[in-house]
Amino acid sequence: xxxxxxxxxxxxxxxxxxxxxxxxxxxxxxxxxxxxxxxxxxxxxxxxxxxxxxxxxxxxxxxxxxxxxxxxxxxxxxxxxxxxxxxxxxxxxxxxxxxxxxxxxxxxxxxxxxxxxxxxxxxxxxxxxxxxxxxxxxxxxxxxxxxxxxxxxxxxxxxxxxxxx
Amino acid sequence: xxxxxxxxxxxxxxxxxxxxxxxxxxxxxxxxxxxxxxxxxxxxxxxxxxxxxxxxxxxxxxxxxxxxxxxxxxxxxxxxxxxxxxxxxxxxxxxxxxxxxxxxxxxxxxxxxxxxxxxxxxxxxxxxxxxxxxxxxxxxxxxxxxxxxxxxxxxxxxxxxxxxxxxxxxxxxxxxxxxxxxxxxxxxxxxxxxxxxxxxxxxxxxxxxxxxxxxxxxxxxxxxxxxxxxxxxxxxxxxxxxxxxxxxxxxxxxxxxxxxxxxxxxxxxxxxxxxxxxxxxxxxxxxxxxxxxxxxxxxxxxxxxxxxxxxxxxxxxxxxxxxxxxxxxxxxxxxxxxxxxxxxxxxxxxxxxxxxxxxxxxxxx
Numbered sequence: 001x002x003x004x005x006x007x008x009x010x011x012x013x014x015x016x017x018x019x020x021x022x023x024x025x026x027x028x029x030x031x032x033x034x035x036x037x038x039x040x041x042x043x044x045x046x047x048x049x050x051x052x053x054x055x056x057x058x059x060x061x062x063x064x065x066x067x068x069x070x071x072x073x074x075x076x077x078x079x080x081x082x083x084x085x086x087x088x089x090x091x092x093x094x095x096x097x098x099x100x101x102x103x104x105x106x107x108x109x110x111x112x113x114x115x116x117x118x119x120x121x122x123x124x125x126x127x128x129x130x131x132x133x134x135x136x137x138x139x140x141x142x143x144x145x146x147x148x149x150x151x152x153x154x155x156x157x158x159x160x161x162x163x164x165x
Numbered sequence: 166x167x168x169x170x171x172x173x174x175x176x177x178x179x180x181x182x183x184x185x186x187x188x189x190x191x192x193x194x195x196x197x198x199x200x201x202x203x204x205x206x207x208x209x210x211x212x213x214x215x216x217x218x219x220x221x222x223x224x225x226x227x228x229x230x231x232x233x234x235x236x237x238x239x240x241x242x243x244x245x246x247x248x249x250x251x252x253x254x255x256x257x258x259x260x261x262x263x264x265x266x267x268x269x270x271x272x273x274x275x276x277x278x279x280x281x282x283x284x285x286x287x288x289x290x291x292x293x294x295x296x297x298x299x300x301x302x303x304x305x306x307x308x309x310x311x312x313x314x315x316x317x318x319x320x321x322x323x324x325x326x327x328x329x330x331x332x333x334x335x336x337x338x339x340x341x342x343x344x345x346x347x348x349x350x351x352x353x354x355x356x357x358x359x360x361x362x363x364x365x366x367x368x369x370x371x372x373x374x375x376x377x378x379x380x381x382x383x384x385x386x387x388x389x390x391x392x393x394x395x396x397x398x399x400x401x402x403x404x405x406x407x408x409x410x411x412x413x414x415x416x417x418x419x420x421x422x423x424x425x426x427x428x429x430x431x432x433x434x435x436x437x438x439x440x441x442x443x444x445x446x447x448x449x450x451x452x453x454x455x456x457x458x459x460x461x462x463x464x465x466x467x468x469x470x471x472x473x474x475x476x477x478x479x480x481x482x483x484x485x486x487x488x489x490x491x492x493x494x495x496x497x498x499x500x501x502x503x504x505x506x507x508x509x510x511x512x513x514x515x516x517x518x519x520x521x522x523x524x525x526x527x528x529x530x
Binding site: 154157158159161162163164165 | 344346412419446
């Protein structure tokens, strides 16, 4: 009766609220269960991680030890090389000093030769200049000589005519 | 003191006393200045051109009033004679072309002339102490030959061609060598005041030398040819200028400078042949023009003129030589050989004639 007394829209709202409450309960239950599963999984992973970290630390120590050995070896080799380089440098210094000693007179000689060459070059240049001037003068002389010969030829021709008239 | 052979030249203005009478003192002085300047320029240039040292070493000269005195004693008498002849001709030419005479010529009056006397002979070359005291320390020459030359110069007024008179000594020296082409008139025996005997003098009637013009100072040569042409085209031309002008034309033609002169030269030569008594040299010039001319070449005409020259002067070496050459060119071998032999008869050492006769195979010698 009660239901019968109630109007139709009010009935529908009540039903809807009841369905909603049931659905909420179900969803709440499902979420709680899922959260529990996740926590379990996380705990499991954490345990795995702890186990793995120990392994990694153990491996890392090994690797560091090996690296140390390698570095030590390298340091030793480096020391050896340094000694050798120093030795080479010392030898080089001796050689350089020896070369210097030997090259010094050669260099002086070369400097002297260079100076002489410079002087000779200047002298040659002057001589070439002089030769050039001389050639120019000779060319002028030759021209003058040719003119003189022409004058002489003219003179002889005219003198001959004088005596043949 | 030194005895040397000197060639002596005296030159002075003819009729200067008459000129002095007719001209004012200033005009006469202007004429004298012109004359003296002309003499100075020509003589100083000539002596320098021919390397005379002067200062009494090989020559000395002076100009006093209207007179030029020149003494040459380089030690080469032939050279000195040639120089004296050149100077004589050059001073005459330069004076004829002077401003004074060009003015006279333009007015149609008679030009003023220079008379020249040349001779050579022994003189004494010495330094006179009194000259040294006058500041003229160089030696000078004295002697009878100088007095004689002055008399010879006075006789130049009687000449009618070059009015250059020479003494017997110079004449003989010129005849002895054939290196100076100079011809003289027949001798004139003149009695000179103070000499007491007749002295033969000869007038130069032709003097062929290309250096007359070429050795003049440059500024004299400027326009000289035109002035000479003007002079000979006047009513009373100076006959000796014709010879110099013709010789210059021949020089121009021989050097190839102007072929157009050929006809002009032939016309002038004909004019000269009419005017001059000394024709052989003019005929030789005509012969040369017809032989060497490019446009007027005519060997027959050339031969004719050389023949004419030989008719007047059979010993004329130049004409004999040209005649022989023409016959040779014409292929007249026998006649050419004969002509060369004739030349050898006159001059046994003539190189070209000897060579040609040998070529013809006569073995003349």
